[in-house]
Amino acid sequence: MTQDELARAIRVTRQTINSLESGKYNASLQLAHQLAQYFDVAIEELFYFEEE
Amino acid sequence: MEVQKKWKIRLWAAGGYILLGVVFCLVGGITGNNTEILDSFGSGFIVYGVARIAQYLRLSRNPEQMEAVEIAERDERNQMLWDKARSYAFSIYAPATGVAVLVLYLLHKETAGMILAGSLCGLVLLYVIVYIVLKRKY
Numbered sequence: 001m002t003q004d005e006l007a008r009a010i011r012v013t014r015q016t017i018n019s020l021e022s023g024k025y026n027a028s029l030q031l032a033h034q035l036a037q038y039f040d041v042a043i044e045e046l047f048y049f050e051e052e
Numbered sequence: 053m054e055v056q057k058k059w060k061i062r063l064w065a066a067g068g069y070i071l072l073g074v075v076f077c078l079v080g081g082i083t084g085n086n087t088e089i090l091d092s093f094g095s096g097f098i099v100y101g102v103a104r105i106a107q108y109l110r111l112s113r114n115p116e117q118m119e120a121v122e123i124a125e126r127d128e129r130n131q132m133l134w135d136k137a138r139s140y141a142f143s144i145y146a147p148a149t150g151v152a153v154l155v156l157y158l159l160h161k162e163t164a165g166m167i168l169a170g171s172l173c174g175l176v177l178l179y180v181i182v183y184i185v186l187k188r189k190y
Contacts, residue, residue, distance in 0.1 A: 016129040025129050 010034050055122055059108055066104035073097030142179070146172060 003017040012031065019025035020035075027035065027047065036043045076094030080087040111118040124130055149172045156165035 011123050011126070013124050013127045013130065016127055019129055025132075028128050031128055 006038075010038055055118070062104060063108060066101040066108075069097045069101035069104070073099075073101065142175070146176070 003021070004014050007014040007017045010031075016025065016031075020027055032043050032047055036046050039046065073094040073096070076090050076097060080090030080094065111121060149168055153165045153169045153172070156162070156168065
């Protein structure tokens, strides 16, 4: 699956998917939930919390 | 907000900007004072309004592009970027204006300095009011 396809599926821009993948941007709880639902996995499987 | 409703508001706002621009140009023409400044502001408002209407006309003929614009506007990263840009712009504008006011006073351009200082005070006051309103809301 391409970034563009995923972006279209969850209605965000491709740049947002790219930034999420490269760790430049942290998703909101809502977007994290949307992504987890899309991939049918738990949020913790997609994202991990890193203390700054 | 529905897309059509949002665009309806935007088109009214665009009409308002065009009207404001015409008023600026007319005032400049009638009074003959500071014509360049008033014409510049007026033209800016008119161009912005016309550009908004042109954007709507272009997008309304291309639903796919309209949807792409809609997605980009709702995108949370874009919204974060716009908020950050506004925040940084405000943070830079405040001290830069302070320095500019000081320079204007040193150059004995008190009136211009006072107007600039007033604009900064107005902006800070607006910030405080909006902050209080938002604090009550959230």
